[in-house]
Amino acid sequence: MKSNFQFSNLCGTVYRQGNVVFTPDGNSVLSPVGNRVSVFDLVNNKSRTLPFENRKNIACIALSPDGQVLISIDQDGRALLVHFRKGTVLHHMNFQKPVSAVAFTPNGKYFAIGHGNHVQVWNTPSHLAREFAPFVLHREYTGHQDEVVSIHWSKTSRYFLTTSRDMTARLYTLDPLEGFKPKSFGGHRDMVVGAWFSEDEKTIYTVSRDGAVFTWNAKKTAAEDDSDVEMDILDLPSTSASAATVADHTVAYTRWGITTRHFFNQANTKVACATFHPQTSLLIVGFSTGVFGLWEMPDFTPVHTLSISNEKISSVAVSASGEWLAFGASKLGQLLVWEWQSESYVLKQQGHYFDMNTLAFSPDGQNVATGGEDGKVKLWNASSGFCFVTFPEHSASISAVEFAKQGQVLFSASLDGTVRAFDLVRYRNFRTFTTPTPVQFCSLAVDPSGDVVCAGSLDSFEIYMWSVQTGKLLDILSGHTAPVSGLSFSPTGNQLASSSWDRSVRLWGVFGRARESEPITVSSEATALAFHPDGKELVVATLDGQLSFVDVAEGEIKSVIEGRRDISGGRKNEDMMSAANNQASKYFNSVAWTADGSCVLAGGQSKYVVIYDRVEGVMVKKFQISENLSLDGTQEMLDSRKMTEAGNLDALDDAAADESDLEDRLDKSLPGAQKGDLSKRKYRREARTSCVRFSATGRSWAAASTEGLLIYTLDEGTSFDPFDLSLDLTPEAVLATLSQGDHLVALVMALRLNEAALLQRVYEAIPPGDVRLIARQLPPVYAPRLLRFIAEHAESTPHVEFDLVWTAAMLTSHGRLMRERKGEMAPVLRALHKSVMGFESSIAKLCDDNAFSLAYVISQNRRAEEVLNSQANDEVLY
Structure with missing residues (x-):
C-alpha cells in the first residue's frame, strides 16, 4: 500500500481571524484559518488550503496586485512570503513585533506594514529569483501616538493613508518631498477604522469606530488666523522646478479640511470594519451587531443594510469590480460573499462552533459527514470542500455519525439521548430513535443492509437496537459494566462487536438465537474498535496505547502492536511533566482500516496520526496534523524563559485584557464554563484528533481535529512514478507514435511515463470505435493504472459517453483479473464506481429538469387548446 499521503484540504473551518482578501480577478477569496490560508474559488465552487503553515495563528495577509506573491504574518510578527500559485514558501521574515496591517502598493513594488505606532515600507522580494537578503527596508514612518490600525495606498503608489487608535489619520509620501510634512487628519472622537482616497484623489474619507464619516477636501481660502496654513509651502522657492514638484504632487501639498460630517446613527453599535471601492464610490461598513451597510459617497446615500450574523463582523473586503463583498465573523467562524446588486449570497459557509467530534465518509466517497460539540451535523463535499447542508435538530454534542x-x-x-436518521435526498430528519429512560449515546453502528441501527450508552452501559423502517426499539443488549466506547457491524452483517471501558470486547449474534458471547478481555480500557473489510478480524485500541488484533472466529487476540511511543508527543503549557512521561497523550481514541485491509490508521490525544502495517506489525508512516504554536500540545519542550513562580506566561489568559472594546473586555461566561455555549473560552485549545476515517476508494483519509476536517490524499498529479522505462521512451516518441496511428503502443508508452497531461492527450486521441479492441489487447499489468486514470478523468472532464465506453470495455476484457485480485483492485473499483455514480446523479438531475420543462410545455399547449375549443363553442352557440 502507498503511504505518500499529502495534505490536501482543510474543511470544517472557513474563517478564524485576520482579514479576508480577494484575488485580483475577483474570482476567489483568501481566508485565514488558524495558521493556514484557504482559497475559495467562487466561480468553480471549490476550495483549497495552501500547504504552508505559519508558526502561530495568522494576524493579517496581503496578496500582490499581480496575484503572484502572498505575504502571511502571524500574531508574533513572523512573516512568510509565499508563491501564491504554487503554494511554496519563498522567504521567512521576523518583524520582531506584532503587525496590525499589511498592504501592497498598486504597482506591487513595495508593501507597508503597521509596526506598533510606526509604519514600515519594504521592497517586495522577487518571486522569480532566490535572493540572499530579500527583505530590504525602504523607509520607516513615525508620527502616530498609538497602534496603527489600517494602511491604504493611492492608485499612483506615491502616497498612503494610515489610521490609528490615537483617533487620527495621517498622509505620508513614499519618497521624501521638498518641504513636505506628513498631514494629520483629526477631529474624530474614537479610533479611526479606515481612511481612503477617492478615484480622482481629490477627496479623502475617514471612518471612526463611533460611526462618524468625515469627508476631506482641499481648502479654497486660508484666513490670516488659520492655524492650518502650512508655511512650508509658502516658503518654497518660486522656481520652475518647485512649481513642477507641487503640480506633480498635488495630493501631498493640498491643504486638507473637513467639508462634511456624516453619522451612521446605529444605536448601541460600533463600527467594526470598513472598506471603500473608489471606482463605484461605495463605502462598505460592518458593525459590531452583525449588520453591514452600503453607502454611496460623497452624498452619503444609503444603498441598503442587511443583518448577516449574530456576532461582530471582523473583516470586510470588496472585489476589484465592486460587485462582490466578502465578510468574516471570527466568533462564529462565518465567511460570506454577498452580491449587493442582486442582493443574493454567492457563498455562505460556517464551520462547527467548537470542536469537531466525529466524521464519516459516504459509501461512494463523495461526501463527508461531521458532528460537533455545537450539536450540528454537517455534510461536506469531499472534492469542493464546501458544506452543502446542516442538520441542527440535536440539542447536545454529537458523539458519532454513520x-x-x-x-x-x-x-x-x-x-x-436520541439517535436521528436523515434523508439525504430531501434533507430532513425522518426518524428519531429514543429509549424508555433517558441515556447518553457515545457510539453508533449501522448494519450493512441499513435496516438496524445500534447505539451504545455512556451511563446505562447498554446497547440499544432499533428498526429503521418502523422506528421501534427491537432489543437492549446488556452485559457491559462500563460505558460502551465503540460499536461495529461485521461486513456480512451477522455480528455486532462492542468495546467498553470495562476492559472487554463482546461479539453479539444480532440475528441469531444466541445473542451474547463470552467477553474477550483486553489489556486496558477499550477506546475504539473496527472490523477488517473481510469480517474475520477486529482491531481494538486500548488506553495503554496498544492495538490488539482479535480473531473473530476463535475469539482470541492474535497479535498486539505497542503504539505508546509512536502516538506520544506534544507538551501542554500547564503540564508539570514532559511529553515523554505524560500518559494522557499515549493512547488511540479512533482506528480505521484501509480499503484493502493491509494497514490500520490510528489517531488519538496528540498531534500525530499513525499508519501501521497489519502483517508486519510496524509503523509505516506518522503524520503531524498541525505545527500551530497557538495550540497546546504542538511543542515537545517548553521555553524555560517563560516559566515563572505563577506558572507559564503562555498559560495566562491576557487576550481579553488587550482588547480595545469594552464589550470585548467584559467576561460574561459562567465560572468554569469551557464549551457548549457562546461564552469566551478561558483556555488554549489542544492539538488532537478525535476521529480518523479512510475513504471507500482508499485514495484519501480524513481526521476530525481541533483545527477542522483535515483531508490527506495520494496526490499523484505532482509525483513522477514511472516504470519499465528505456532511453528511447520520451514524450516526443509517444507523440510521434500517436501521430502514426499506433494507439495501443502510444497508450502503453504513456502509461509507462505516467505523465498526466501526456496520458490524457493519448487517451482522448483514441477513436471510440477502437476502444474495445485496444482494451482487449492491453497488457493486464497496465489495467489498474488505466482504470484509475479513467476514474480521475471522468470526474474532471465532460466526456461522459467516451469514459463510459472505456469503463465497459475494460470491465469486460479484464473482469476475471479483477475478480482474482479483488483485494488489490478494490480501491480502483471504488473510485470508478464513484465517478459513474457522479454521472448518474448529474444525468438524473438533468433528465428531471427536462421532464419538468416538457411537462410544463405540454400543459401550456393543452391549456391553449382548451381555450380555443371553448371560444369555438361560444361562437357556435351565439
Whole structure:
C-alpha cells in the first residue's frame, strides 16, 4: 500500500481571524484559518488550503496586485512570503513585533506594514529569483501616538493613508518631498477604522469606530488666523522646478479640511470594519451587531443594510469590480460573499462552533459527514470542500455519525439521548430513535443492509437496537459494566462487536438465537474498535496505547502492536511533566482500516496520526496534523524563559485584557464554563484528533481535529512514478507514435511515463470505435493504472459517453483479473464506481429538469387548446 499521503484540504473551518482578501480577478477569496490560508474559488465552487503553515495563528495577509506573491504574518510578527500559485514558501521574515496591517502598493513594488505606532515600507522580494537578503527596508514612518490600525495606498503608489487608535489619520509620501510634512487628519472622537482616497484623489474619507464619516477636501481660502496654513509651502522657492514638484504632487501639498460630517446613527453599535471601492464610490461598513451597510459617497446615500450574523463582523473586503463583498465573523467562524446588486449570497459557509467530534465518509466517497460539540451535523463535499447542508435538530454534542451502506441515509448519535436518521435526498430528519429512560449515546453502528441501527450508552452501559423502517426499539443488549466506547457491524452483517471501558470486547449474534458471547478481555480500557473489510478480524485500541488484533472466529487476540511511543508527543503549557512521561497523550481514541485491509490508521490525544502495517506489525508512516504554536500540545519542550513562580506566561489568559472594546473586555461566561455555549473560552485549545476515517476508494483519509476536517490524499498529479522505462521512451516518441496511428503502443508508452497531461492527450486521441479492441489487447499489468486514470478523468472532464465506453470495455476484457485480485483492485473499483455514480446523479438531475420543462410545455399547449375549443363553442352557440 502507498503511504505518500499529502495534505490536501482543510474543511470544517472557513474563517478564524485576520482579514479576508480577494484575488485580483475577483474570482476567489483568501481566508485565514488558524495558521493556514484557504482559497475559495467562487466561480468553480471549490476550495483549497495552501500547504504552508505559519508558526502561530495568522494576524493579517496581503496578496500582490499581480496575484503572484502572498505575504502571511502571524500574531508574533513572523512573516512568510509565499508563491501564491504554487503554494511554496519563498522567504521567512521576523518583524520582531506584532503587525496590525499589511498592504501592497498598486504597482506591487513595495508593501507597508503597521509596526506598533510606526509604519514600515519594504521592497517586495522577487518571486522569480532566490535572493540572499530579500527583505530590504525602504523607509520607516513615525508620527502616530498609538497602534496603527489600517494602511491604504493611492492608485499612483506615491502616497498612503494610515489610521490609528490615537483617533487620527495621517498622509505620508513614499519618497521624501521638498518641504513636505506628513498631514494629520483629526477631529474624530474614537479610533479611526479606515481612511481612503477617492478615484480622482481629490477627496479623502475617514471612518471612526463611533460611526462618524468625515469627508476631506482641499481648502479654497486660508484666513490670516488659520492655524492650518502650512508655511512650508509658502516658503518654497518660486522656481520652475518647485512649481513642477507641487503640480506633480498635488495630493501631498493640498491643504486638507473637513467639508462634511456624516453619522451612521446605529444605536448601541460600533463600527467594526470598513472598506471603500473608489471606482463605484461605495463605502462598505460592518458593525459590531452583525449588520453591514452600503453607502454611496460623497452624498452619503444609503444603498441598503442587511443583518448577516449574530456576532461582530471582523473583516470586510470588496472585489476589484465592486460587485462582490466578502465578510468574516471570527466568533462564529462565518465567511460570506454577498452580491449587493442582486442582493443574493454567492457563498455562505460556517464551520462547527467548537470542536469537531466525529466524521464519516459516504459509501461512494463523495461526501463527508461531521458532528460537533455545537450539536450540528454537517455534510461536506469531499472534492469542493464546501458544506452543502446542516442538520441542527440535536440539542447536545454529537458523539458519532454513520452512513447507511445502501440508500441515502445518515445516522447520528448524540448526548441528548436520541439517535436521528436523515434523508439525504430531501434533507430532513425522518426518524428519531429514543429509549424508555433517558441515556447518553457515545457510539453508533449501522448494519450493512441499513435496516438496524445500534447505539451504545455512556451511563446505562447498554446497547440499544432499533428498526429503521418502523422506528421501534427491537432489543437492549446488556452485559457491559462500563460505558460502551465503540460499536461495529461485521461486513456480512451477522455480528455486532462492542468495546467498553470495562476492559472487554463482546461479539453479539444480532440475528441469531444466541445473542451474547463470552467477553474477550483486553489489556486496558477499550477506546475504539473496527472490523477488517473481510469480517474475520477486529482491531481494538486500548488506553495503554496498544492495538490488539482479535480473531473473530476463535475469539482470541492474535497479535498486539505497542503504539505508546509512536502516538506520544506534544507538551501542554500547564503540564508539570514532559511529553515523554505524560500518559494522557499515549493512547488511540479512533482506528480505521484501509480499503484493502493491509494497514490500520490510528489517531488519538496528540498531534500525530499513525499508519501501521497489519502483517508486519510496524509503523509505516506518522503524520503531524498541525505545527500551530497557538495550540497546546504542538511543542515537545517548553521555553524555560517563560516559566515563572505563577506558572507559564503562555498559560495566562491576557487576550481579553488587550482588547480595545469594552464589550470585548467584559467576561460574561459562567465560572468554569469551557464549551457548549457562546461564552469566551478561558483556555488554549489542544492539538488532537478525535476521529480518523479512510475513504471507500482508499485514495484519501480524513481526521476530525481541533483545527477542522483535515483531508490527506495520494496526490499523484505532482509525483513522477514511472516504470519499465528505456532511453528511447520520451514524450516526443509517444507523440510521434500517436501521430502514426499506433494507439495501443502510444497508450502503453504513456502509461509507462505516467505523465498526466501526456496520458490524457493519448487517451482522448483514441477513436471510440477502437476502444474495445485496444482494451482487449492491453497488457493486464497496465489495467489498474488505466482504470484509475479513467476514474480521475471522468470526474474532471465532460466526456461522459467516451469514459463510459472505456469503463465497459475494460470491465469486460479484464473482469476475471479483477475478480482474482479483488483485494488489490478494490480501491480502483471504488473510485470508478464513484465517478459513474457522479454521472448518474448529474444525468438524473438533468433528465428531471427536462421532464419538468416538457411537462410544463405540454400543459401550456393543452391549456391553449382548451381555450380555443371553448371560444369555438361560444361562437357556435351565439
